[in-house]
Amino acid sequence: MQLLGLDSLAVVLFVLAAAVAQDASASGTCMGDCDLHPSLLERVRKDVAWLDEAGGITDAMIRNISLVCDAKIKHQCNVKAVRMMIKDGEIYLNSLHPDWRLGPPELLGFLLELYETSKMYRLPDLEFAYNGDDDASSPIFDWIDRSSLRVTFHGGPFPLLAWSKSNKSMVQLVPYSGAFRCTDDSFDNLLARLDEIRRVAWPEKRTVAFGRWNEFCAQYMYEMPTLPSGESFICPRQWLPTLSEQHHEVMDVGAMGGTLRGQRVSAVPLMHQNAYKYLVSTDGWAISSKFDKYLLLGSTIIKAQSSRYGFYYDALRQDEHYVAAMNTSRDDILGVIEWLKSHDVEAERMAVATQQFAVRHLHRNARLCYYRTLMTELGKRMRFTPDCSQRKLCLPLGRFLDYLTTKRETAHACRYQEVLVRYGTGRGTPAYDSFSDEAIKELLADPKYWPRDTDIPPLPNEPYFPGAPRRLRRR
Incomplete structure (x- = not known):
């Protein structure tokens, strides 16, 4: 390991102290x-x-x-x-x-x-x-x-x-842990910018269900049971962009590199996604690493059905921390969005509860x-x-x-x-x-x-x- 100069060392120590202080203030607890x-x-x-x-x-x-x-x-x-x-x-x-x-x-x-x-x-x-x-x-x-x-x-x-x-x-x-602390858009980095995230007030958010992802699907997606509607389950990352194309007035969901309403779909930084009231989360190769970060953004999360889960999922409650989609039919997300739009107070309450959970239990x-x-x-x-x-x-x-x-x-x-x-x-x-x-x-x-x-x-x-x-x- 290369030795750090005094200036670099000071920066490192400052960042570390800030992270420690932020963690303690977020949790209400002390180190140890x-x-x-x-x-x-x-x-x-x-x-x-x-x-x-x-x-x-x-x-x-x-x-x-x-x-x-x-x-x-x-x-x-x-x-x-x-x-x-x-x-x-x-x-x-x-x-x-x-x-x-x-x-x-x-x-x-x-x-x-x-x-x-x-x-x-x-x-x-x-x-x-x-x-x-x-x-x-x-x-x-x-x-x-x-x-x-x-x-x-x-x-x-x-x-x-x-x-x-x-x-x-x-x-x-x-x-x-890699997604929680290593990447530029890591959970820890977003948590450190919580005040900035909260500057976008609920009434200012767009009443649209937003989602961006790479188009790949885990093998287990093709082994999901038939939906209660009688339809076979289809990979959400393949299906939801198609649905978004048909219902662009309430959905802006696309796979990066693909097209949506004639425009090439590109990535949108997480710090900009809090401009939407509803964020759509789907599995990729496994559970989505973005789901953890969505919890911080002050938006209501619409989570597509999955047979996989992460270490803290048991602590989340459906309709308290997120709403489910693709668990009754392929297009039930449209009814979910309509319900959220007509129950704006409940949707905002859910977004606040989700953010509070993440700040308290995932730092x-x-x-x-x-x-x-x-x-x-x-x-x-x-x-x-x-x-x-x-x-x-x-x-x-x-x-x-x-x-x-x-x-x-x-x-x-x-x-x-x-x-x-x-x-x-x-x-x-x-x-x-x-x-x-x-x-x-x-x-x-x-x-x-x-x-x-x-x-x-x-x-x-x-x-x-x-x-x-x-x-x-x-x-």
């Missing part, structure tokens, strides 16, 4: 407090409950993660399960994302947020994996038939963290509190003592984050210094010094690098990723 929304606490408990049935987290269970990429690394399997360990309060990577996938914020934001959590709270000794794919809703780790699953997993699945899931998935939900300290709670619950279910001597790779996360600040593709992918200036990276410790930049670079250069530390014989195929279809994209 951990007051989780009851529904989020219940979500954590639901997500870890299957581990009690499985007898807790065992060393054999963790070694099973090696089997994910046992035969040949294909279908990006080393992206879908990044192995991690917490030992004596420090976090280690037991596998690495391939170099060509570093850059997007999904994994980087998670690593930084988890690292910050480990510095604010004492986390228990633990081993787990994280789904580092951009499609965290992948059905690969869904499970229905427990008996067949035990055979496939040689005794049971392993704890896996992801930012999107369905009701039949065994993963543990975490925030989509950075609240997310770190969620991470701490999840790690604590997982730690209670550990049935062995993890140790780096039992793993072929044990790269300190602080060391890896330090490396990321020097790598061209990742140096500006997230605001690392908000955390690293305050807490350091472990520089000077034996574990840190055992990995040079060149050594890390060499590990990342192998796109099929996958440490194997299990005594289970290699598998003849990949039971976890049997040629799963890639996401569909249509123009």
